[in-house]
Amino acid sequence: xxxxxxxxxxxxxxxLAPTPAARLSPQDEHIFRELMERFAVLSxxxxxxxxxxxxxxxxxxxxxxxxxxxxxxxxxxxxxxNRFL
Numbered sequence: 001x002x003x004x005x006x007x008x009x010x011x012x013x014x015x016l017a018p019t020p021a022a023r024l025s026p027q028d029e030h031i032f033r034e035l036m037e038r039f040a041v042l043s044x045x046x047x048x049x050x051x052x053x054x055x056x057x058x059x060x061x062x063x064x065x066x067x068x069x070x071x072x073x074x075x076x077x078x079x080x081x082n083r084f085l
Contacts, residue, residue: 024032
């Protein structure tokens, strides 16, 4: 099943256009925009995965970012061990 990104194609790259001091060649700009689009899709997939886990466990995602990050790192360490983090 393909996931549809919240950010439409081309939108992510246009939001982060290079500044005049950092002009890119047309080829580099194309690569930059392509990477931004791919990261936007990855971000959406990670967001949906996370939301699905919260829904399946009956948990509610926290509004306190520091606590959420700490809990997620703790879970990741238990699952994957320190060598992967």
